[in-house]
Amino acid sequence: MADLLKGKVCLVTGAGRGIGRAIAQQFAKEGAIVYANEVRQGAVDEWLTDDLFSNSIIPLYFNISDESEAKGAFKQIKDKRGRLDVLVNNAGIEYNELIGMISPKHMTKMFEVNVYGTIEMLQLASRVMARQPEGGSIINISSMVGVKGNKGQLVYSATKGAVIAITKSAAKELGSKNIRVNSIAPGLTKTEMMDAADQEKLKDRINNISMGRIAQPLDIANACVFLASDLSSYVSGQVIGVEGCTIM
């Protein structure tokens, strides 16, 4: 443990599994107090059995797209800790649909969670961080498809492109308050969802990665540790690709 985040109060959304879970665990290993959000009741408790994390990770169940629930969660953190140092906007949903087959229902849902939810969380966090002399760090998880686009991911890539634009604008608006806003853009990442994917197609995609492997959630989490820590105190408005040099 390097204690890079010692004593920092962090909120990680979508921490029930995959990348969000790895971020929450890695932050805790670095000494942070982590509020691990998930919409599904019990999703964090299912993996929160390790003694290593029992005192440092606190499950917090709420829907980030619901203003009242999100507000209540921030109030809870503020009342208990008096501060919030880091917000990781990781929660997101993904439906992959080709042009002509895009479901309006799925499109609405993706924008509600990936874009409106991110904005809502960012606004709430900035209200808490604005009165802290040391400001805070907001990390938005986007995606390389938000930078480069991808077949079959028109809507998803649009939402992630929006997350990147949100990051750059928010960084400009909040910079004078010492609130840093950055984005991590993961490439193809090994998650539970990936296990169900067509393995032949997956091989083709891995062939396009210069480093010859897909990202592990820990790769993304480590980049988040950097952005959450004081090591990145002069880094804001940036999009960091964590994608093993993928040729898209």
Add this chain to the structure above:
Amino acid sequence: MMTNIEKYKNIFIRVFDVREDSLNESFTFADTEKWDSLGHITLISELENEFDVMFDTEDILSFGSFENGMKILKKYRVSFDN
């Protein structure tokens, strides 16, 4: 111990760098140079902390004047009677 109106005024004085005698019904968003986006976030943040409330979005959006702010805070059971 400060009254709520004193606390309320002090936040405006601190955030917008204005004199107490300017805080009246004509003190509005439109007429205050420092009441920009960042000033608004700072004001809301300071008020939430001082009065231990979390505003609804619609209240933040309509919080455009010194007078109206008091009406909004009353909804959150903050009294300005003394």
